Amino acid sequence: MNHLSGHITHIQSQTHLSLVQVLVAQHTLQVLLIDTPQTADYLQTGQNIELLFKETEVLLALAPFSGNISVPNQLPCTVQSITEDTLLSKVLLDFDGYQIVSIITTPALQQMQLALGQQVVAMVKANEIMFAS
Amino acid sequence: MLEVQLNKTLMSAQGTMKLEVDTVIEPGKITTLFGESGAGKTSVLRMLAGLLKPDGGNIVVNGRVWYNAAQKIALPPQKRSIGYVFQDYALFPNMTVRQNLEFAFASKKIARQNQVQVDQLVELVALQSLQHRKPHTLSGGQCQRVALARALVTQPDLLLLDEPLSALDQTMRQRLQDYLLQLHQKFSPTILLVSHDVGEIFKVSHQVLVLEHGHITQKGTPRQVFAQQQISGKFQVVGKVLDIVTEGVVYIVSVLAGNEIIKVVADASDITQLNPGDEVLVVSKAFNPLIRKL
Numbered sequence: 335m336n337h338l339s340g341h342i343t344h345i346q347s348q349t350h351l352s353l354v355q356v357l358v359a360q361h362t363l364q365v366l367l368i369d370t371p372q373t374a375d376y377l378q379t380g381q382n383i384e385l386l387f388k389e390t391e392v393l394l395a396l397a398p399f400s401g402n403i404s405v406p407n408q409l410p411c412t413v414q415s416i417t418e419d420t421l422l423s424k425v426l427l428d429f430d431g432y433q434i435v436s437i438i439t440t441p442a443l444q445q446m447q448l449a450l451g452q453q454v455v456a457m458v459k460a461n462e463i464m465f466a467s
Numbered sequence: 468m469l470e471v472q473l474n475k476t477l478m479s480a481q482g483t484m485k486l487e488v489d490t491v492i493e494p495g496k497i498t499t500l501f502g503e504s505g506a507g508k509t510s511v512l513r514m515l516a517g518l519l520k521p522d523g524g525n526i527v528v529n530g531r532v533w534y535n536a537a538q539k540i541a542l543p544p545q546k547r548s549i550g551y552v553f554q555d556y557a558l559f560p561n562m563t564v565r566q567n568l569e570f571a572f573a574s575k576k577i578a579r580q581n582q583v584q585v586d587q588l589v590e591l592v593a594l595q596s597l598q599h600r601k602p603h604t605l606s607g608g609q610c611q612r613v614a615l616a617r618a619l620v621t622q623p624d625l626l627l628l629d630e631p632l633s634a635l636d637q638t639m640r641q642r643l644q645d646y647l648l649q650l651h652q653k654f655s656p657t658i659l660l661v662s663h664d665v666g667e668i669f670k671v672s673h674q675v676l677v678l679e680h681g682h683i684t685q686k687g688t689p690r691q692v693f694a695q696q697q698i699s700g701k702f703q704v705v706g707k708v709l710d711i712v713t714e715g716v717v718y719i720v721s722v723l724a725g726n727e728i729i730k731v732v733a734d735a736s737d738i739t740q741l742n743p744g745d746e747v748l749v750v751s752k753a754f755n756p757l758i759r760k761l
Contacts, residue, residue: 335737367699367751374699389734390717419715424734435734437717450526461754465699 336392336434338385346376348359353460356383359430364406366460376467383467391462392436394425396446397453405457408438408440409434418443468494469625469657471513473524476679477629480506486510486681492625492674493657496527497647499668502678503693508661509601511678515659516551526622535660550618550626550656554634556610558602564613565589565598571620581620586617586648591653601609608639612646619650628660632667641726665693665746666724669705694748701753703728708745711738722749 340358347370354365354377363385366459371377395401397410410428411434423443427434434456448454469492486507492498497680500508506648513519515526517533519548520541522727526534533542550571550719550757558567568585569578589598592612602610611631618626628647648671651658662668668675668689675692677685706724711733713719720741731749733741741747 335734354731366754368701369699376697384696390732417716422715422717424716435736437734461752464750464752 336387336389338387338429338432338434340383341414342379342381342383345371345379347371352377354465356385357439358385359432361430363409363458363463365463366458369466376465381467386464386466387458387462389424389435389437390451391458392434393437393457394438394442394446394448394455395455396448397455399455403457406460406465407458408456409456411454411456413448413450413454416448417442425454427454429456433445468492468529470525470527471509471511471515473526474513474523475510475519475521477507477510481505484681486621488681488683490676490683490686492657492659496673497651497658497671498658498674498676499660499662499672499689500676501662501668501676506678507681508556508678509629509661511553512629512659512661515625515643516549516627517542517547531624535554548621549672550621550623552614552618552626552628552631554613554630556614556631558610558613558617559586559729560602563601564594564600564605567602567613568617568620570759571617584620584622585650588650591650606639607636611635611643615643615646619654619656622654622656624657626656626658628658630661632665633663637723638726640667643755647671665689666705669693670725693746698748698750699752702749702751702756704749707741707747707748708741708747710743711741713747720747722747724749 337438338358340356342354344355345352350368352367352370352449356363356365369377371395376383409429411429413425414428418440421440422437423440425436427436436456472489474487477486488511510519510751514521523536532540533547534540563568572578572581589595594612597609620749632643644667672689673691677692678684703722704724706722708720710721711718718738720731720733722729
């Protein structure tokens with residue numbers, strides 16, 4: 335799984351859900367979860383927290399990405415390595431010193447014509463990120 | 468509430484071991500005593516039951532003193548309100564299922580007065596059609612259901628379960644765990660369970676006490692004790708790794724969770740220290756699973 339660490343900067347809660355902003359290496363990420371500060375003691379601004387998400391939930395777009403898309407987390411990354419296999423391929427990315435892995439289908443990789451050193455945007459939906467504390 | 472302070476020097480093949488336990492057991496909860504063989508788990512149960520004399524300490528159950536070394540109080544086993552279930556169920560072979568339950572009462576008269584209670588338990592563990600059979604005609608799982616029902620029929624203050632399910636196969640184990648949970652829901656007995664099975668502990672217990680070399684070294688919920696990290700994902704399943712296969716750039720891990728085999732796609736970084744047989748936590752967010760009526 336992918337790991338990032340940061341600290342909570344803002345929490346917006348309803349009765350059961352919260353949308354939490356986390357600052358990771360100068361970038362603000364949004365995380366949606368079924369918890370509120372009343373149900374989870376780590377939900378406090380300033381709290382250091384680890385973010386976990388699955389490699390297969392990381393979408394890639396060529397940078398600069400100019401389309402309009404509903405994914406709030408758009409992380410500027412550099413392609414470090416590509417491992418291509420029959421159906422799936424693994425792309426290792428550098429995100430401000432963090433390593434992020436994206437696993438995408440090989441046809442998708444091929445149509446993007448990704449190359450080493452290329453600038454891409456790694457996208458992760460807010461509901462795909464978990465907190466670990 | 469159960470206050471337990473016990474010390475006892477135990478002799479074993481490895482030499483002497485000093486058992487020193489000081490803890491509180493929550494009423495109406497299932498607490499698991501977890502630890503390696505020889506850590507002193509069964510000795511703790513036997514001392515609570517009055518079958519083994521401690522060197523010193525104090526046992527207070529719901530305000531009643533069962534044992535106090537300083538005051539020289541040591542209630543005999545029959546004066547302690549306990550139920551005890553062993554791995555080998557220890558049913559009376561010459562009695563029927565129903566007679567085994569009735570024999571738990573102090574006299575035939577009390578047994579007669581509690582027929583409703585007997586009926587209720589026989590029904591709860593689904594033994595109605597077998598209640599007039601003798602134990603040797605029953606399967607291991609059925610015998611263990613009788614033993615559980617018998618231990619609960621007098622509504623004891625404390626139910627001691629010493630690895631009651633470890634001799635059963637996986638499917639039967641799962642069913643017995645379900646019965647145990649149903650019985651607990653119905654009667655809320657205070658249960659102290661000895662178990663080695665982490666999946667079972669996650670499923671049935673509220674509290675875990677880790678016993679190492681005669682001392683309690685950890686105490687908490689199963690998640691606090693067994694998971695190194697608290698993870699926010701709401702879809703959490705504990706299971707055992709059956710198999711790890713590679714498919715190109717990913718790995719496919721098969722995990723036995725309850726009776727179901729689930730599959731998880733994993734990255735190389737996830738499986739570096741993972742081997743078949745390992746206990747694992749499988750986590751997803753509540754947003755991912757689909758749900759449909761069967």
